[in-house]
Amino acid sequence: MLPMSSQEQTEQRRGQRLLFVSLLFGVLLNFPLLAVFNHNGRVGGVPVLYLYVLLAWLTLVLLTAWLVKKVN
Template sequence: MKEKLKNQKLLVLGVVFTILFNFPILSIVNHDTKINGIPTLYFYFFSIWVLFIIIIYWSVRNKEQEINKDE
């Protein structure tokens, strides 16, 4: 049951981050402005990508710790 829940959470995360990388959202951040010298579109891509990695690591790490506690 826990494995199924983990898979569902990862699927939802994948869908959310796929939506964040699609056209309507990208058109919002596609400006000629810069954040600390970095174009906003590049900053957006990098920020979302790092956030995605951190959230997946956190969700998988917590599940592994719970499994080790149960054994």
Template structure:
């Protein structure tokens, strides 16, 4: 017989997921990776570094919104 999950357990898992996401995106926005994208190349007329930072920001907002609204 499966154990029903308690609301406290769901909140703890959500907090752990959000912590993981923040650490992951913190690593993706640190200098070594930013240095990889700091080139003279342009995407749609914008520098590659700006496109990378904007894409990461959009992804952070989307993933965080998904995790906060997701019901277990």
């Protein structure tokens, strides 16, 4: 087996991190956790569930962009 170059190792680590992020957000946006935030409370007039989903989605986008753009 040929040794991997540093570029290949970096790409493999990036792929592993992106897989972890996708699994994490699969859990965060799954029913049992969403049910915790599904109540009549509001924050600034916005339902808590909507705010949770919006913040989780925004975090997913920013974390994914950071991982993809990160050089090492």
